[in-house]
Amino acid sequence: MRHDKMTSSAGAHTAQPVADRLERLIACPVCDVVYTVPTVESQDRAVCARCHTVLIAPRRKAGKRLIALALTVLILIVAATVFPFLAIDARGLHRDASVLQTAFAFSGAMSVLSVAVLFFIVVIPATRLALLIYVLAPLIRDRPPARWAQQAFRLSEALIPWSMAEIFALGCAVALVKLSDLADVVFGPAAWLFAALVVIVVVTDRLMCRYSIWKSLEN
Protein backbone atom coordinates (compact mmCIF):
# COMPACT_ATOMS: atom_id res chain seq x y z
CA MET A 1 0.00 0.00 0.00
CA ARG A 2 1.31 3.40 -0.91
CA HIS A 3 1.22 6.19 1.60
CA ASP A 4 0.54 9.60 0.25
CA LYS A 5 2.00 12.07 2.70
CA MET A 6 -0.18 15.11 2.87
CA THR A 7 1.07 18.53 2.02
CA SER A 8 0.44 21.30 4.48
CA SER A 9 -2.17 23.92 3.78
CA ALA A 10 -0.01 26.73 5.12
CA GLY A 11 0.77 28.06 1.67
CA ALA A 12 -2.64 27.48 0.19
CA HIS A 13 -4.19 30.87 0.71
CA THR A 14 -5.25 32.40 -2.56
CA ALA A 15 -7.80 35.03 -3.35
CA GLN A 16 -10.80 32.70 -3.38
CA PRO A 17 -14.08 33.15 -1.52
CA VAL A 18 -13.76 31.90 2.08
CA ALA A 19 -16.43 29.20 1.86
CA ASP A 20 -14.90 27.84 -1.31
CA ARG A 21 -11.45 27.78 0.25
CA LEU A 22 -12.67 25.98 3.38
CA GLU A 23 -14.32 23.42 1.18
CA ARG A 24 -10.91 22.35 -0.03
CA LEU A 25 -9.39 21.96 3.44
CA ILE A 26 -9.39 18.97 5.74
CA ALA A 27 -8.52 18.97 9.46
CA CYS A 28 -7.06 15.85 11.07
CA PRO A 29 -9.67 14.77 13.65
CA VAL A 30 -6.96 13.48 16.01
CA CYS A 31 -4.34 16.27 16.01
CA ASP A 32 -6.06 19.23 14.27
CA VAL A 33 -3.46 19.82 11.51
CA VAL A 34 -5.07 21.33 8.41
CA TYR A 35 -4.26 20.20 4.88
CA THR A 36 -5.51 21.07 1.43
CA VAL A 37 -7.45 18.06 0.18
CA PRO A 38 -5.19 16.18 -2.23
CA THR A 39 -6.41 14.09 -5.12
CA VAL A 40 -6.20 10.57 -3.78
CA GLU A 41 -6.38 7.73 -6.27
CA SER A 42 -8.42 4.65 -5.47
CA GLN A 43 -6.22 2.23 -3.48
CA ASP A 44 -4.08 5.14 -2.18
CA ARG A 45 -4.34 6.68 1.23
CA ALA A 46 -3.81 10.19 2.54
CA VAL A 47 -2.19 10.04 5.97
CA CYS A 48 -1.73 12.85 8.48
CA ALA A 49 1.95 13.79 8.48
CA ARG A 50 1.98 14.39 12.22
CA CYS A 51 -0.07 11.62 13.86
CA HIS A 52 -0.41 9.18 10.92
CA THR A 53 -4.21 9.00 11.14
CA VAL A 54 -5.66 7.84 7.82
CA LEU A 55 -7.65 10.79 6.50
CA ILE A 56 -8.78 9.75 3.04
CA ALA A 57 -8.74 6.21 1.64
CA PRO A 58 -11.11 5.86 -1.31
CA ARG A 59 -11.80 2.38 -2.69
CA ARG A 60 -13.36 1.57 -6.02
CA LYS A 61 -17.06 0.67 -5.72
CA ALA A 62 -16.68 0.85 -1.93
CA GLY A 63 -20.36 1.69 -1.48
CA LYS A 64 -21.67 -1.44 -3.18
CA ARG A 65 -19.14 -3.69 -1.49
CA LEU A 66 -19.88 -2.13 1.90
CA ILE A 67 -23.61 -2.75 1.51
CA ALA A 68 -22.95 -6.36 0.48
CA LEU A 69 -20.68 -6.92 3.47
CA ALA A 70 -23.05 -5.18 5.88
CA LEU A 71 -25.95 -7.36 4.72
CA THR A 72 -23.79 -10.46 5.14
CA VAL A 73 -22.85 -9.48 8.68
CA LEU A 74 -26.49 -8.74 9.54
CA ILE A 75 -27.53 -12.23 8.41
CA LEU A 76 -24.56 -13.79 10.22
CA ILE A 77 -25.45 -11.98 13.46
CA VAL A 78 -29.05 -13.18 13.39
CA ALA A 79 -27.98 -16.77 12.64
CA ALA A 80 -25.14 -16.71 15.18
CA THR A 81 -27.58 -15.54 17.85
CA VAL A 82 -29.88 -18.53 17.75
CA PHE A 83 -27.50 -21.42 16.97
CA PRO A 84 -25.27 -22.87 19.72
CA PHE A 85 -21.63 -21.77 19.54
CA LEU A 86 -20.13 -24.11 22.11
CA ALA A 87 -21.17 -27.50 23.43
CA ILE A 88 -19.69 -29.53 26.27
CA ASP A 89 -19.87 -33.20 27.13
CA ALA A 90 -18.90 -34.47 30.55
CA ARG A 91 -19.71 -37.90 31.94
CA GLY A 92 -22.68 -38.42 29.67
CA LEU A 93 -24.13 -34.98 30.24
CA HIS A 94 -24.48 -32.71 27.25
CA ARG A 95 -25.01 -28.96 27.23
CA ASP A 96 -24.76 -26.32 24.53
CA ALA A 97 -25.11 -22.54 24.61
CA SER A 98 -26.29 -19.94 22.11
CA VAL A 99 -25.78 -16.20 22.38
CA LEU A 100 -29.34 -15.77 23.62
CA GLN A 101 -28.76 -18.31 26.41
CA THR A 102 -25.45 -16.64 27.25
CA ALA A 103 -27.02 -13.23 27.51
CA PHE A 104 -29.52 -14.60 29.97
CA ALA A 105 -26.88 -16.31 32.12
CA PHE A 106 -27.11 -13.38 34.49
CA SER A 107 -30.16 -13.34 36.73
CA GLY A 108 -31.54 -11.24 39.58
CA ALA A 109 -29.76 -7.94 40.12
CA MET A 110 -27.22 -9.00 37.52
CA SER A 111 -29.82 -9.09 34.73
CA VAL A 112 -28.67 -5.57 33.81
CA LEU A 113 -25.65 -7.40 32.45
CA SER A 114 -27.88 -9.66 30.35
CA VAL A 115 -29.27 -6.63 28.60
CA ALA A 116 -25.77 -5.14 28.19
CA VAL A 117 -24.32 -8.36 26.75
CA LEU A 118 -27.22 -8.69 24.32
CA PHE A 119 -26.77 -5.07 23.27
CA PHE A 120 -23.01 -5.30 22.82
CA ILE A 121 -23.02 -8.43 20.69
CA VAL A 122 -26.35 -8.31 18.84
CA VAL A 123 -28.36 -5.10 19.03
CA ILE A 124 -25.58 -2.53 18.61
CA PRO A 125 -23.66 -4.26 15.77
CA ALA A 126 -26.95 -4.91 13.93
CA THR A 127 -28.14 -1.32 14.41
CA ARG A 128 -24.83 0.07 13.24
CA LEU A 129 -24.86 -1.95 10.02
CA ALA A 130 -28.55 -1.29 9.34
CA LEU A 131 -27.83 2.44 9.61
CA LEU A 132 -24.86 2.09 7.28
CA ILE A 133 -27.00 0.36 4.67
CA TYR A 134 -29.68 3.05 5.05
CA VAL A 135 -27.07 5.76 4.44
CA LEU A 136 -25.25 4.10 1.54
CA ALA A 137 -28.20 2.63 -0.40
CA PRO A 138 -29.30 5.91 -2.06
CA LEU A 139 -25.68 7.00 -2.64
CA ILE A 140 -24.69 4.00 -4.76
CA ARG A 141 -27.67 4.61 -7.04
CA ASP A 142 -26.70 8.27 -7.43
CA ARG A 143 -29.85 9.38 -5.65
CA PRO A 144 -29.92 12.28 -3.17
CA PRO A 145 -29.10 11.19 0.43
CA ALA A 146 -31.92 9.66 2.44
CA ARG A 147 -33.78 11.77 4.98
CA TRP A 148 -31.82 12.01 8.26
CA ALA A 149 -28.86 10.36 6.50
CA GLN A 150 -26.36 12.62 8.30
CA GLN A 151 -27.78 11.80 11.73
CA ALA A 152 -27.91 8.12 10.82
CA PHE A 153 -24.27 8.02 9.74
CA ARG A 154 -23.19 9.99 12.82
CA LEU A 155 -24.97 7.51 15.09
CA SER A 156 -23.53 4.57 13.15
CA GLU A 157 -20.02 5.98 13.65
CA ALA A 158 -20.61 6.63 17.35
CA LEU A 159 -21.72 3.02 17.85
CA ILE A 160 -18.49 1.50 16.53
CA PRO A 161 -16.59 1.27 19.86
CA TRP A 162 -19.65 -0.31 21.50
CA SER A 163 -20.16 -2.96 18.88
CA MET A 164 -18.35 -5.96 20.35
CA ALA A 165 -19.32 -9.02 18.29
CA GLU A 166 -15.67 -9.72 17.44
CA ILE A 167 -14.66 -9.51 21.10
CA PHE A 168 -17.32 -12.08 21.95
CA ALA A 169 -15.89 -14.34 19.25
CA LEU A 170 -12.51 -14.26 20.96
CA GLY A 171 -14.27 -14.84 24.29
CA CYS A 172 -15.57 -18.15 22.86
CA ALA A 173 -12.01 -19.24 22.19
CA VAL A 174 -10.91 -18.28 25.72
CA ALA A 175 -13.85 -20.15 27.27
CA LEU A 176 -12.94 -23.19 25.18
CA VAL A 177 -9.38 -23.16 26.53
CA LYS A 178 -10.57 -22.71 30.10
CA LEU A 179 -13.00 -25.62 29.91
CA SER A 180 -10.87 -28.00 27.90
CA ASP A 181 -9.48 -29.89 30.89
CA LEU A 182 -12.85 -30.00 32.66
CA ALA A 183 -14.89 -31.47 29.83
CA ASP A 184 -14.98 -32.21 26.12
CA VAL A 185 -15.75 -28.94 24.39
CA VAL A 186 -16.71 -28.60 20.74
CA PHE A 187 -17.51 -25.60 18.56
CA GLY A 188 -21.13 -25.36 17.43
CA PRO A 189 -22.28 -23.89 14.09
CA ALA A 190 -22.47 -20.34 15.49
CA ALA A 191 -18.76 -20.40 16.35
CA TRP A 192 -17.88 -20.63 12.66
CA LEU A 193 -20.39 -17.90 11.86
CA PHE A 194 -18.66 -15.72 14.45
CA ALA A 195 -15.25 -16.52 12.96
CA ALA A 196 -16.48 -15.38 9.53
CA LEU A 197 -18.01 -12.33 11.16
CA VAL A 198 -14.68 -11.25 12.67
CA VAL A 199 -13.00 -11.33 9.25
CA ILE A 200 -15.82 -9.46 7.51
CA VAL A 201 -15.95 -6.76 10.20
CA VAL A 202 -12.23 -6.10 9.65
CA VAL A 203 -12.70 -5.95 5.84
CA THR A 204 -15.65 -3.56 6.28
CA ASP A 205 -13.53 -1.21 8.39
CA ARG A 206 -10.76 -1.24 5.80
CA LEU A 207 -13.21 -0.35 3.02
CA MET A 208 -14.80 2.55 4.84
CA CYS A 209 -13.60 5.96 3.74
CA ARG A 210 -15.40 8.31 6.09
CA TYR A 211 -14.28 11.37 4.19
CA SER A 212 -15.78 10.11 0.91
CA ILE A 213 -19.08 9.18 2.58
CA TRP A 214 -19.43 12.53 4.35
CA LYS A 215 -18.53 14.31 1.14
CA SER A 216 -21.28 12.54 -0.80
CA LEU A 217 -23.78 13.19 1.99
CA GLU A 218 -23.07 16.90 1.71
CA ASN A 219 -24.12 17.17 -1.92
Add this chain to the structure above:
Amino acid sequence: MEITGELKTAREMGLVGCTRCTRVSPAGTARCPRCGSVLRSRDPMTLQKVWAWWLVGLGCYAPANLYPMLETRTMTGTQSDTIIGGAVDLAQHGNWGVAIIILIASVLIPVGKFVALAGLAIGVRRGPQLSDKRRHLLYEVVDYIGRWSMIDVFVVAILSSLVQLQALASITPGRASLFFALSVIFTMLSAQAFDSRLIWDTGRREDMPGRAGRADHRRREPTA
Protein backbone atom coordinates in the same frame (compact mmCIF):
# COMPACT_ATOMS: atom_id res chain seq x y z
CA MET B 1 9.55 11.17 8.65
CA GLU B 2 9.32 13.72 5.89
CA ILE B 3 6.99 16.63 6.31
CA THR B 4 6.22 18.90 3.45
CA GLY B 5 5.87 22.50 4.56
CA GLU B 6 5.05 23.79 8.02
CA LEU B 7 2.18 22.05 9.81
CA LYS B 8 -0.52 24.38 11.07
CA THR B 9 -3.49 23.44 13.19
CA ALA B 10 -7.00 24.64 12.49
CA ARG B 11 -6.87 26.56 15.76
CA GLU B 12 -3.75 28.48 14.70
CA MET B 13 -5.40 29.38 11.40
CA GLY B 14 -8.49 30.77 13.14
CA LEU B 15 -10.54 27.80 12.04
CA VAL B 16 -12.23 24.88 13.73
CA GLY B 17 -12.09 21.32 12.46
CA CYS B 18 -14.90 18.79 12.87
CA THR B 19 -13.67 15.65 14.63
CA ARG B 20 -16.48 13.59 13.09
CA CYS B 21 -16.23 14.47 9.38
CA THR B 22 -12.97 16.53 9.18
CA ARG B 23 -14.74 19.56 7.62
CA VAL B 24 -13.11 22.90 8.41
CA SER B 25 -15.24 25.89 9.45
CA PRO B 26 -14.45 29.43 10.61
CA ALA B 27 -13.78 29.65 14.37
CA GLY B 28 -16.94 30.23 16.37
CA THR B 29 -19.19 28.15 14.12
CA ALA B 30 -21.57 26.26 16.42
CA ARG B 31 -22.40 23.23 14.32
CA CYS B 32 -20.61 21.56 11.44
CA PRO B 33 -22.35 22.45 8.16
CA ARG B 34 -21.51 19.01 6.72
CA CYS B 35 -22.45 16.55 9.47
CA GLY B 36 -24.21 18.66 12.10
CA SER B 37 -21.83 17.76 14.96
CA VAL B 38 -21.22 20.33 17.69
CA LEU B 39 -17.94 22.09 16.88
CA ARG B 40 -15.37 22.86 19.57
CA SER B 41 -11.83 23.89 18.80
CA ARG B 42 -10.80 22.29 22.09
CA ASP B 43 -13.37 20.92 24.48
CA PRO B 44 -12.95 23.08 27.61
CA MET B 45 -14.65 20.42 29.75
CA THR B 46 -12.55 17.54 28.48
CA LEU B 47 -10.36 17.06 31.56
CA GLN B 48 -13.30 17.29 33.96
CA LYS B 49 -15.13 14.63 31.94
CA VAL B 50 -12.04 12.40 31.73
CA TRP B 51 -11.47 12.57 35.49
CA ALA B 52 -15.15 12.09 36.32
CA TRP B 53 -15.43 8.87 34.27
CA TRP B 54 -11.98 7.80 35.45
CA LEU B 55 -12.99 8.07 39.12
CA VAL B 56 -16.26 6.19 38.63
CA GLY B 57 -14.35 3.56 36.65
CA LEU B 58 -11.79 3.15 39.42
CA GLY B 59 -14.60 3.04 41.97
CA CYS B 60 -16.08 0.07 40.10
CA TYR B 61 -12.73 -1.62 39.55
CA ALA B 62 -12.08 -2.00 43.30
CA PRO B 63 -15.18 -4.14 44.05
CA ALA B 64 -14.53 -6.02 40.79
CA ASN B 65 -11.40 -7.36 42.46
CA LEU B 66 -12.86 -7.88 45.94
CA TYR B 67 -16.03 -9.80 45.04
CA PRO B 68 -15.92 -13.24 43.38
CA MET B 69 -16.02 -13.27 39.59
CA LEU B 70 -17.19 -16.88 39.32
CA GLU B 71 -18.92 -19.29 41.69
CA THR B 72 -18.19 -22.89 40.82
CA ARG B 73 -20.33 -25.63 42.36
CA THR B 74 -18.96 -29.14 41.96
CA MET B 75 -19.65 -32.39 43.80
CA THR B 76 -16.83 -31.59 46.21
CA GLY B 77 -18.24 -28.22 47.21
CA THR B 78 -18.64 -24.60 46.21
CA GLN B 79 -15.73 -22.39 45.29
CA SER B 80 -15.82 -18.61 44.82
CA ASP B 81 -12.95 -17.09 42.91
CA THR B 82 -11.93 -13.48 42.68
CA ILE B 83 -9.91 -12.49 39.63
CA ILE B 84 -6.57 -12.62 41.44
CA GLY B 85 -7.62 -15.60 43.59
CA GLY B 86 -8.46 -17.60 40.48
CA ALA B 87 -5.07 -16.84 38.93
CA VAL B 88 -3.22 -17.76 42.14
CA ASP B 89 -5.19 -20.99 42.28
CA LEU B 90 -4.18 -21.85 38.72
CA ALA B 91 -0.56 -21.06 39.46
CA GLN B 92 -0.60 -23.36 42.50
CA HIS B 93 -1.86 -26.17 40.30
CA GLY B 94 1.13 -25.60 38.07
CA ASN B 95 -0.86 -23.84 35.34
CA TRP B 96 1.55 -20.90 35.16
CA GLY B 97 0.89 -19.95 31.55
CA VAL B 98 -2.86 -19.44 31.95
CA ALA B 99 -2.35 -17.73 35.33
CA ILE B 100 0.02 -15.19 33.81
CA ILE B 101 -2.34 -14.54 30.87
CA ILE B 102 -5.24 -13.91 33.28
CA LEU B 103 -3.13 -11.59 35.40
CA ILE B 104 -2.04 -9.61 32.34
CA ALA B 105 -5.51 -9.39 30.75
CA SER B 106 -7.58 -8.72 33.88
CA VAL B 107 -5.17 -6.92 36.18
CA LEU B 108 -2.20 -5.43 34.36
CA ILE B 109 -4.13 -4.02 31.36
CA PRO B 110 -7.00 -2.43 33.38
CA VAL B 111 -4.56 -0.92 35.89
CA GLY B 112 -2.35 0.21 33.01
CA LYS B 113 -5.34 1.93 31.41
CA PHE B 114 -6.08 3.89 34.58
CA VAL B 115 -2.42 4.94 34.88
CA ALA B 116 -2.17 5.88 31.19
CA LEU B 117 -5.37 7.95 31.20
CA ALA B 118 -4.30 9.75 34.37
CA GLY B 119 -0.87 10.35 32.83
CA LEU B 120 -2.39 11.83 29.68
CA ALA B 121 -4.72 14.10 31.64
CA ILE B 122 -1.94 15.23 33.99
CA GLY B 123 0.35 15.77 31.01
CA VAL B 124 -2.10 18.24 29.49
CA ARG B 125 -2.43 20.17 32.73
CA ARG B 126 1.08 20.09 34.17
CA GLY B 127 3.26 19.85 31.09
CA PRO B 128 4.12 16.43 29.73
CA GLN B 129 6.99 14.14 30.67
CA LEU B 130 6.84 12.26 27.36
CA SER B 131 7.11 13.47 23.78
CA ASP B 132 3.98 14.23 21.75
CA LYS B 133 4.46 11.11 19.68
CA ARG B 134 4.81 8.84 22.70
CA ARG B 135 1.68 10.30 24.30
CA HIS B 136 -0.22 9.99 21.04
CA LEU B 137 0.77 6.31 20.86
CA LEU B 138 -0.30 5.85 24.48
CA TYR B 139 -3.68 7.43 23.68
CA GLU B 140 -4.18 5.24 20.61
CA VAL B 141 -3.36 2.09 22.59
CA VAL B 142 -5.68 3.00 25.50
CA ASP B 143 -8.46 3.91 23.09
CA TYR B 144 -8.01 0.67 21.15
CA ILE B 145 -7.58 -1.74 24.06
CA GLY B 146 -10.44 -0.33 26.15
CA ARG B 147 -13.26 -2.34 24.59
CA TRP B 148 -11.28 -5.59 24.53
CA SER B 149 -11.36 -5.73 28.34
CA MET B 150 -15.02 -6.67 28.01
CA ILE B 151 -13.82 -10.14 27.02
CA ASP B 152 -13.65 -11.12 30.72
CA VAL B 153 -17.34 -10.42 31.14
CA PHE B 154 -18.19 -12.37 27.99
CA VAL B 155 -16.13 -15.33 29.16
CA VAL B 156 -17.98 -15.34 32.49
CA ALA B 157 -21.30 -15.23 30.63
CA ILE B 158 -20.26 -18.06 28.30
CA LEU B 159 -18.96 -20.23 31.15
CA SER B 160 -22.05 -19.79 33.27
CA SER B 161 -24.49 -20.52 30.46
CA LEU B 162 -22.49 -23.53 29.29
CA VAL B 163 -21.50 -25.18 32.56
CA GLN B 164 -24.91 -26.11 33.93
CA LEU B 165 -24.35 -29.86 34.36
CA GLN B 166 -26.87 -30.55 37.11
CA ALA B 167 -25.11 -32.17 40.08
CA LEU B 168 -21.78 -32.58 38.33
CA ALA B 169 -20.76 -28.94 38.03
CA SER B 170 -22.33 -25.55 37.63
CA ILE B 171 -20.90 -22.07 37.30
CA THR B 172 -22.76 -18.88 38.20
CA PRO B 173 -21.50 -15.34 37.59
CA GLY B 174 -20.32 -13.52 40.71
CA ARG B 175 -21.02 -9.94 41.65
CA ALA B 176 -17.59 -8.85 40.42
CA SER B 177 -18.60 -9.39 36.79
CA LEU B 178 -21.14 -6.56 36.98
CA PHE B 179 -18.59 -4.19 38.55
CA PHE B 180 -15.95 -5.25 36.03
CA ALA B 181 -18.31 -4.52 33.11
CA LEU B 182 -19.17 -1.12 34.56
CA SER B 183 -15.48 -0.36 35.08
CA VAL B 184 -14.75 -1.18 31.42
CA ILE B 185 -17.65 0.98 30.22
CA PHE B 186 -16.58 3.94 32.36
CA THR B 187 -12.91 3.77 31.31
CA MET B 188 -14.06 3.65 27.67
CA LEU B 189 -16.13 6.78 28.27
CA SER B 190 -13.15 8.39 29.99
CA ALA B 191 -10.88 7.67 27.01
CA GLN B 192 -13.54 8.95 24.59
CA ALA B 193 -13.91 12.16 26.58
CA PHE B 194 -10.21 12.93 26.17
CA ASP B 195 -9.64 15.51 23.44
CA SER B 196 -6.61 14.06 21.63
CA ARG B 197 -5.81 17.43 20.04
CA LEU B 198 -4.61 18.62 23.46
CA ILE B 199 -1.67 16.19 23.22
CA TRP B 200 -0.21 18.25 20.40
CA ASP B 201 -0.88 21.63 21.96
CA THR B 202 1.85 21.43 24.59
CA GLY B 203 3.97 24.20 23.08
CA ARG B 204 1.01 26.52 22.80
CA ARG B 205 0.00 27.80 26.20
CA GLU B 206 -3.25 29.59 25.38
CA ASP B 207 -4.76 26.32 24.14
CA MET B 208 -4.67 24.67 27.57
CA PRO B 209 -7.93 24.73 29.45
CA GLY B 210 -7.58 26.18 32.92
CA ARG B 211 -4.03 27.48 32.66
CA ALA B 212 -3.14 30.67 30.87
CA GLY B 213 0.41 31.83 30.36
CA ARG B 214 2.24 29.45 32.69
CA ALA B 215 5.36 27.42 31.95
CA ASP B 216 6.38 29.15 28.75
CA HIS B 217 9.77 27.50 28.91
CA ARG B 218 8.15 24.30 27.70
CA ARG B 219 7.46 25.85 24.30
CA ARG B 220 8.26 23.33 21.63
CA GLU B 221 10.04 24.13 18.41
CA PRO B 222 7.59 23.88 15.51
CA THR B 223 8.23 20.87 13.31
CA ALA B 224 9.60 21.99 9.98
